[in-house]
Amino acid sequence: MFSPPDASAATRRAVPLGRWSVAGLGVGLLAVAVSYVAVDGRLTAAEFLRFGVPMGLALVVVALGLWLRTAGIPADLVGVVCCWSLAGAAAMGLLSGWTSLLLSVEGRRMLQPASVVLTKVAIGALGGGLLGVYYTRLQQRTDQLAEQRNRLDEFASIVSHDLRNPINVAQGHLELARESGADRHFEAVADAHDRMERLVDEVLALSRRGDTVxxxxxxxxxxxxxxxxxxxxxxxxxxxxxxxxxxxxxxxxxxxxxxxxxxxxxxxxxxxxxxxxxxxxxxxxxxxxxxxxxxxxxxxxxxxxxxxxxxxxxxxxxxxxxxxxxxxxxxxxxxxxxxxxxxxxxxxxxxxxxxxxxxxxxxx
CATH class of the missing domain: 3.30.565.10 (Histidine kinase-like ATPase, C-terminal domain)
Structure with missing residues (x-):
């Protein structure tokens, strides 16, 4: 909740970067795929067919990042999705390396075509990102349920303790007022009722102020x-x-x-x-x-x-x-x-x- 003053500038810089992390990953994959075509210098049908799939998958990752940017998901959770995407891309890259190693053991060509490797990495990035979105949605729902539970605990505490005290005070002074008729007892009853009314108003305000704007x-x-x-x-x-x-x-x-x-x-x-x-x-x-x-x-x-x-x-x-x-x-x-x-x-x-x-x- 509390942040040191000298950390505010760094925090403001980090938040935009975090929100654009997934889109940046997709742009990076797209740039790598385009670079292979540009280096070759020939945009033939075969080249387009080989690298069109990883380019399309990279664009989908960029679209996912743009959606995360505009969906109101906190920057830290967008960073979590990016970590899932990176993990998926790394897993598919390692899988490609393992496949190449098995091929070399069998005496076949060890290295796979760049287009195949890029396709696998892009699939891993997209699949990891989608799993990350599912995880963040689940985390948000868990946090909401925990917040609702905490509110119920607060309300139970109010009903069992905070409201009971002024009620007891009002009942005690009401009995004394019936016996003595002194005005001060009626004033104490009125004060107790005012306190209960304020407690009810503030509890209602507390329950309604936690929603997002x-x-x-x-x-x-x-x-x-x-x-x-x-x-x-x-x-x-x-x-x-x-x-x-x-x-x-x-x-x-x-x-x-x-x-x-x-x-x-x-x-x-x-x-x-x-x-x-x-x-x-x-x-x-x-x-x-x-x-x-x-x-x-x-x-x-x-x-x-x-x-x-x-x-x-x-x-x-x-x-x-x-x-x-x-x-x-x-x-x-x-x-x-x-x-x-x-x-x-x-x-x-x-x-x-x-x-x-x-x-x-x-x-x-």
């Missing part, structure tokens, strides 16, 4: 941030937007990302793990900054910050350092970022608070 559009980052700020109770804090960047995203989900980060800064003092966080939640003031990075944007505050040992735990469902927190705001942020294929990095802000950086963001 199918139709992103260019949106103004400052506009979305200010719209999100207007919908969150920020306890007298100020928002400072230091960018006019346009990013390609789902504006509705991007607004939900900002809302949860702003709410996190206001309620927990940026999820600080000590008593200062609770004090920060009860006091007014403070500033949240939205700015841009080389390949994305960040949201930073001037609260107590997040200790390094907690910077991965904060994205776990149900984890919160505040007794009033649900622990699902930052997991929602993580899900939204993953849906956009963004990378999250948590570090310290210039004021010593928390800074959430989002890398790999497409912009205009």
């Amino acid at each position: 199918d139709d992103p559009t260019a949106v103004d980052l400052p506009v979305v941030a200010e719209e999100a700020w207007a919908t969150v109770e920020t306890s007298g804090m100020d928002l400072r937007v230091e960018t006019d960047r346009r990013v390609v995203s789902d504006d509705r989900r991007l607004r939900a990302l900002f809302e949860n980060l702003f709410r996190n800064a206001a309620e927990h003092g940026s999820t600080g793990s000590d008593s200062e966080a609770d004090d920060a939640a009860d006091t007014d003031g403070g500033t949240v900054v939205v700015g841009e990075t080389e390949d994305g944007f960040f949201v930073a505050d001037d609260g107590p910050g997040i200790p390094p040992e907690d910077r991965e735990r904060i994205f776990e469902g149900g984890y919160s350092t505040s007794p009033d927190g649900t622990g699902f705001g930052l997991p929602i942020v993580r899900r939204i970022a993953e849906a956009h294929d963004w990378r999250i990095r948590v570090t310290d802000s210039a004021e010593g608070g928390a800074r959430f950086e989002f890398a790999g963001v497409d912009g205009e």
Whole structure:
């Protein structure tokens, strides 16, 4: 999930290369086949017949690579398909060598025609690539099932624990209210119901934010941030937007990302793990900054910050350092970022608070 800043440029260069790897393999096979015809200098019917088959197979491998490039398959899985293609080509090449060796033992001509070897290698590359596509599809399905299972585990935890606590609180204060009639007990019941309502809303949001973004559009980052700020109770804090960047995203989900980060800064003092966080939640003031990075944007505050040992735990469902927190705001942020294929990095802000950086963001 977390990537060092100095690795972002190398990552951006590696991703396009990975997506074009299978097509590049097909182009290489095609170039080798064409080179044999060009060296001979005669495009006879026999030459075309001998090398037409490996050329056609190479073009099919190129088409497979182009399809992988446009099918939305992650670059790392495209690289896996390329490895399968290379393995298939190598296996068929070794098979050709073994066949030649057997022929030599029998006293026949040892070397096979180049067109035959190229045909076998191209068949191996194409067959390996198709097996790789099947493997990647199976891997994606396995990952989806594992993600669904993890969500079910989270929901079971919420039902069995997180929702049970406010229900018990409400029942206890309801009994005391019937006996004493004190207003504070009714207020406690109302607070418990508010907490349950918020838990239900955030669980629904968590279940819906993990899907991929199918139709992103260019949106103004400052506009979305200010719209999100207007919908969150920020306890007298100020928002400072230091960018006019346009990013390609789902504006509705991007607004939900900002809302949860702003709410996190206001309620927990940026999820600080000590008593200062609770004090920060009860006091007014403070500033949240939205700015841009080389390949994305960040949201930073001037609260107590997040200790390094907690910077991965904060994205776990149900984890919160505040007794009033649900622990699902930052997991929602993580899900939204993953849906956009963004990378999250948590570090310290210039004021010593928390800074959430989002890398790999497409912009205009």
